Structure formats: C-alpha cells, structure tokens
Amino acid sequence: MAITREEVRHIARLARIALSDSEVDSFGDQIGKLLDYTKQLDRLDTNAVAPTIHLADTGTLLRDDIVCPFEDTEAILKSATDRAGDFFRVPRILE
Amino acid sequence: MSNTNIHEWTLLEAAQNIREGKVSSREVTKAILDRISELDPKINSYITVLPEDAMAAAAACDEEQAKGSPLGPLHGVPIGLKDLFCTRGIRTTCGSRALAQFVPPYDAAVAEKVRSSGAVLLGKHNMDEFAMGASTESSWFGPTRNPWKLSCIPGGSSGGTAAAVAASLCFAGVGTDTGGSIRQPASFCGVVGMKPTYGRVSRHGIVALAASLDQAGPLTRSVADAAALLEVIAGHDRRDSTSVNLPVPDYLSATKKPVTGMRIGLPKEYFEIEGLDSGVKAAMERVLKSLTEQGASVVEVSLPHTGYAPSVYCLIASAEASTNVARYDGVRYGFRAEGDQGFAEMMSKTRAELFGEEVKRRIMIGTYALSAEHYDALYVKAQKVRTLIRRDFEEAFQKADVLLTPTTPVTAFPPGEKTKDPLTMYLVEALTMPCNLAGIPGISVPCGFSEEGLPVGAQLLAGSFREETMFAAAGAIERAIPSPRVMPALRVD
Numbered sequence: 317m318a319i320t321r322e323e324v325r326h327i328a329r330l331a332r333i334a335l336s337d338s339e340v341d342s343f344g345d346q347i348g349k350l351l352d353y354t355k356q357l358d359r360l361d362t363n364a365v366a367p368t369i370h371l372a373d374t375g376t377l378l379r380d381d382i383v384c385p386f387e388d389t390e391a392i393l394k395s396a397t398d399r400a401g402d403f404f405r406v407p408r409i410l411e
Numbered sequence: 412m413s414n415t416n417i418h419e420w421t422l423l424e425a426a427q428n429i430r431e432g433k434v435s436s437r438e439v440t441k442a443i444l445d446r447i448s449e450l451d452p453k454i455n456s457y458i459t460v461l462p463e464d465a466m467a468a469a470a471a472c473d474e475e476q477a478k479g480s481p482l483g484p485l486h487g488v489p490i491g492l493k494d495l496f497c498t499r500g501i502r503t504t505c506g507s508r509a510l511a512q513f514v515p516p517y518d519a520a521v522a523e524k525v526r527s528s529g530a531v532l533l534g535k536h537n538m539d540e541f542a543m544g545a546s547t548e549s550s551w552f553g554p555t556r557n558p559w560k561l562s563c564i565p566g567g568s569s570g571g572t573a574a575a576v577a578a579s580l581c582f583a584g585v586g587t588d589t590g591g592s593i594r595q596p597a598s599f600c601g602v603v604g605m606k607p608t609y610g611r612v613s614r615h616g617i618v619a620l621a622a623s624l625d626q627a628g629p630l631t632r633s634v635a636d637a638a639a640l641l642e643v644i645a646g647h648d649r650r651d652s653t654s655v656n657l658p659v660p661d662y663l664s665a666t667k668k669p670v671t672g673m674r675i676g677l678p679k680e681y682f683e684i685e686g687l688d689s690g691v692k693a694a695m696e697r698v699l700k701s702l703t704e705q706g707a708s709v710v711e712v713s714l715p716h717t718g719y720a721p722s723v724y725c726l727i728a729s730a731e732a733s734t735n736v737a738r739y740d741g742v743r744y745g746f747r748a749e750g751d752q753g754f755a756e757m758m759s760k761t762r763a764e765l766f767g768e769e770v771k772r773r774i775m776i777g778t779y780a781l782s783a784e785h786y787d788a789l790y791v792k793a794q795k796v797r798t799l800i801r802r803d804f805e806e807a808f809q810k811a812d813v814l815l816t817p818t819t820p821v822t823a824f825p826p827g828e829k830t831k832d833p834l835t836m837y838l839v840e841a842l843t844m845p846c847n848l849a850g851i852p853g854i855s856v857p858c859g860f861s862e863e864g865l866p867v868g869a870q871l872l873a874g875s876f877r878e879e880t881m882f883a884a885a886g887a888i889e890r891a892i893p894s895p896r897v898m899p900a901l902r903v904d
Binding site: 324343367376407 | 499500512513514516517609610623649652653655716718719721722723725726733737740741742743744745746747752753754755756757758759760762763766771772774775776778779782789791792793794795796797798799801833834848849850
C-alpha cells in the first residue's frame with residue numbers, strides 16, 4: 317500500500333512529531349512496506365468474528381472511586397521541565 | 412566456605428546459603444558487584460548499577476537475620492530489574508532519552524514484591540528503547556552484547572536482563588514480554604525466561620508498551636529459580652484492572668512433577684517457518700526425544716492462523732504503543748526541546764529529539780492504524796484476527812497439555828544484520844508473538860547449542876493459568892539436557 321508523503325506529514329502532525337524531509341521519505345517507504353505486509357489479513361473473512369478487546373473473561377473490573385492522598389508531591393514535580401509552585405508550567409497554548 | 416564460586420550459584424542456592432548463615436548477604440552482594448565492575452563494561456547489561464544502595468540493603472538484611480527476624484524467600488539475594496519497572500527514588504529510563512532523568516515517585520508492584528521478598532536490588536537492566544525491539548540495539552544507553560559471543564546481539568527487548576543473568580551479573584532478573592521480549596533474549600543468551608498468563612503479574616508501575624500484551628516475568632539460570640521468582644511477583648493487585656484474582660500456586664513443586672502421560676503438542680506451522688536453522692531443528696528433536704523417554708506422548712496440532720500473527724502484532728502493538736508514549740510531551744518527564752515556541756510546536760520538537768527511529772516508526776504506524784480513515788480496516792481487523800489466533804490455541808489445548816516449539820527460528824546474530832529491515836525484525840519474534848496475542852503463558856528453556864556454539868531455546872506454551880503444567884515439562888527438559896553451570900570465558904570473536 318503506497319502511502320503518500322502528504323499522508324506521512326498528516327500522521328506526524330497527529331502524533332506530534334516533527335519529521336525532517338528525509339525522515340518523511342524513509343518512514344513513508346517503511347510504513348508502506350509494513351502496511352503492504354499486513355494486507356494479508358484481508359484474505360480472512362472476519363465478518364462473523366468478534367474483535368478481542370479483553371483477554372480475561374471478566375471484562376472491565378470496576379472499583380470504588382476513592383481519593384487516596386499522595387504525600388510526596390515534590391517527588392512528582394522533580395521531573396517537571398518547568399514549574400510554578402505546585403504546578404507544571406507549559407508554553408502558551410492559545411495564541 | 413570458599414566464596415570464589417558465589418556467582419555460579421542459582422537464585423535458590425544463594426537464598427539457601429544466606430538463610431543458613433553460610434555466607435552473608437554482604438559477601439554475596441559484594442561478589443556480584445565486583446563481577447559487574449569487571450565484566451559489564453564489555454556487556455553493557457546495566458543502565459544503572461546501585462553499589463551503595465545494594466550494599467546498604469545487604470547490610471540491613473544481615474542485621475535483620477542476626478536479630479532473628481522472619482526472612483522473605485529471597486532474603487539477601489541480589490537481583491536486577493529491567494529498567495521499565497518504576498523504582499521509587501531510582502532513575503527509571505526505559506532505555507530512552509525521554510526518561511533519562513525520570514525518577515519515579517513510587518515503586519511498581521513488581522518492585523514492591525521483589526523488595527518485600529527480601530531481595531537486594533543491584534540495579535536496572537538495559538533494554539530496547541521503550542521495549543520496542545528484539546535486539547537491545549536501540550537503547551539510548553548503548554547496545555547490550557551477548558555474553559556467549561560479544562559480537563552478537565543478546566536479543567530483546569529484555570536483552571540486558573538476559574545477558575546479566577547469563578553472565579552471572581545477578582542471580583535473577585525480572586523482564587517484560589510483549590511479543591517475546593523475555594523468551595527470545597532468554598533463548599539467545601541460554602537462560603530460562605518465562606512469560607506468565609496475561610493478568611498473573613500486576614502491570615502497575617510498568618512503563619507500558621502495549622497494555623493488552625505486556626506481562627512481567629522472570630529470567631533465571633534454572634527452571635526452579637523461575638518458578639520461585641514467579642511465586643514472588645505473581646498475585647492480584649487492585650491497581651491493575653486486568654490483574655486476575657486467583658491464588659498463586661506452588662510453582663516450585665510443579666517443576667519436579669513427572670511428565671508421564673503428558674500430551675506434548677507440536678504445532679506444525681511452527682516447524683514449517685521459513686529460515687528455521689538446522690541446529691535449532693536438531694535441538695528440538697533432542698528435546699522431544701527426552702520428553703518421550705520420560706513418558707510423555709506426542710501429538711501433532713495445527714494453529715492455522717500462525718502466519719498472520721506478525722501482522723496482527725504489528726498493528727495492535729504499534730497502536731497501543733502510540734497511545735502509551737503520547738504522555739512524553741515535554742512537560743512531566745524531565746526533557747523539553749529548547750526554543751521560544753507555542754505548546755504544540757514545543758511538543759513536536761521535543762518528541763522529535765526524544766525518540767529514536769524505531770519508536771518514531773511505531774508511533775507513526777500506530778497513529779495511522781488508529782486514525783479515523785483506517786481504524787476499521789486495520790485496527791479492528793487486527794483485533795478480529797486476534798480472536799482467530801486465540802481460538803486456534805483453545806482448540807490445540809483440547810488435544811495437548813503443552814505445546815513445544817523453537818523459541819526462535821535462529822540463534823543470536825550480529826547487530827544490524829536483521830534490525831535494518833523492520834519487517835525482518837518482526838519475523839524474529841514470529842514464534843513468540845502468538846502467545847501474547849492469546850494471553851497464554853510461555854517459557855523458553857535452554858536446550859543445547861548450535862554448531863556455532865550459540866544457545867538454543869525450546870519454547871513451551873500452555874493454556875491460560877496452566878503455568879504448573881508448563882513448569883513440569885520445563886523441569887523435565889532441564890533434567891534431560893542440563894545447561895552448563897558457568898559461562899565460558901567471554902568470547903570476543
């Protein structure tokens with residue numbers, strides 16, 4: 317399955333990864349090849365097959381939504397690239 | 412007691428010798444730390460070694476023992492963890508630049524359990540970046556080398572753990588297996604590597620690759636060690652909603668059970684795989700002979716959708732991985748690209764700088780498969796074929812108690828040889844991936860060497876939560892084909 321350079325750029329935008337022109341070319345070729353390979357799945361008729369969403373027969377397990385305080389806020393904020401008090405600081409989001 | 416051969420002990424021997432007071436935890440820990448200083452510069456199996464922490468923990472173990480306190484099953488024994496288990500206060504990198512400075516504020520469930528068993532944490536093992544790979548070449552911290560032949564890869568993504576266990580740079584390690592990442596490096600490094608049933612071990616605090624496939628499990632130098640370590644790390648955990656609430660059986664006893672009457676299934680598709688090495692094939696024949704001599708019977712089974720597993724895996728694992736690494740956005744994990752910029756641009760530039768090629772490629776494939784235009788044709792289609800793969804196994808386990816296959820079609824190979832082409836690299840895990848897709852347990856047991864002198868692994872697969880049957884067969888293989896106790900001198904050629 318050919319994947320156009322424009323599609324590669326679109327996917328990279330969705331995934332928030334800045335790609336160089338040479339990466340756009342090489343990823344385009346490699347992803348195209350992998351997608352070609354996965355075309356083999358189309359040989360199987362799966363109309364009557366349910367997708368596997370859970371491996372366990374139990375499905376989604378629910379628990380009570382209880383607030384558990386985490387004392388060591390400082391340990392979390394240590395990994396912040398930028399902070400203001402007890403908050404993570406991010407660059408301007410709205411222009 | 413002569414302590415010159417401490418590193419030759421198995422995990423259980425080390426635990427016993429410490430418990431009986433024949434040797435202190437400090438002596439054992441020091442011996443292994445010395446060995447790491449001597450050999451690991453050549454192997455690069457550790458990203459982080461913790462000499463001070465480990466010696467302090469060992470001293471605390473010795474003190475507790477002197478006081479007569481109750482001792483955990485691995486009291487005082489030094490082991491290692493793949494560097495994707497969060498360890499409180501200890502850097503956890505996942506082999507990536509993205510987490511090179513990340514110090515978790517809490518312990519993963521596996522780390523908690525290992526600590527409460529009394530084990531001493533020596534350090535964190537090298538791995539493919541974000542566990543995306545099967546060769547441990549893509550680590551930001553440099554590749555790991557195979558201790559059996561330094562010019563070869565150790566397999567991956569738990570390649571650091573497998574290499575460290577093989578070279579006796581720890582008594583055991585815990586890795587993770589998403590498509591074969593425990594069993595395949597175990598096979599390449601001549602050690603035992605086991606992936607439990609999905610849900611058996613809590614995933615809480617594991618840096619996730621693919622949430623529906625990931626499972627943590629032991630890498631050890633004996634089958635009994637793997638069973639003992641699984642007993643330590645298994646068990647229900649409310650913090651992982653896929654963790655299963657079942658009692659943890661006595662796996663260690665299971666390793667000693669006879670295999671008389673056990674039905675060994677041979678999935679014919681696994682032996683028809685392209686490129687199956689003649690040495691691997693010969694080793695399989697020896698394994699089969701040893702099992703039948705011990706009273707097992709052989710039955711041929713078919714898993715007709717085996718050939719679709721790499722496609723299904725590629726789509727599902729990439730899709731899940733692309734969502735899991737979305738959190739590395741330049742805000743919370745200690746790295747942000749330079750420059751005066753808005754949020755979206757900062758994120759795109761940060762991620763471009765943070766991630767290696769394989770990680771970017773998988774994010775791209777996963778994002779493509781999950782995008783609105785392709786979701787049904789790719790992602791949902793893969794999930795449906797995953798159902799067919801699971802059904803294959805359910806049918807096979809009507810006829811057989813365990814399945815025997817090669818772990819990998821080939822033995823360890825030089826770096827770059829197969830990793831240059833992403834598709835070829837997926838095929839290296841073609842025989843291990845179906846197990847993850849079905850959620851069943853699998854183990855790789857050393858079963859001899861190729862003509863080149865490289866280790867070969869036999870893979871056993873069992874039905875969900877049938878680990879005991881699998882351990883019985885694994886024990887039988889090990890008794891018939893013992894692996895060498897000590898590594899030969901590290902080969903450089």
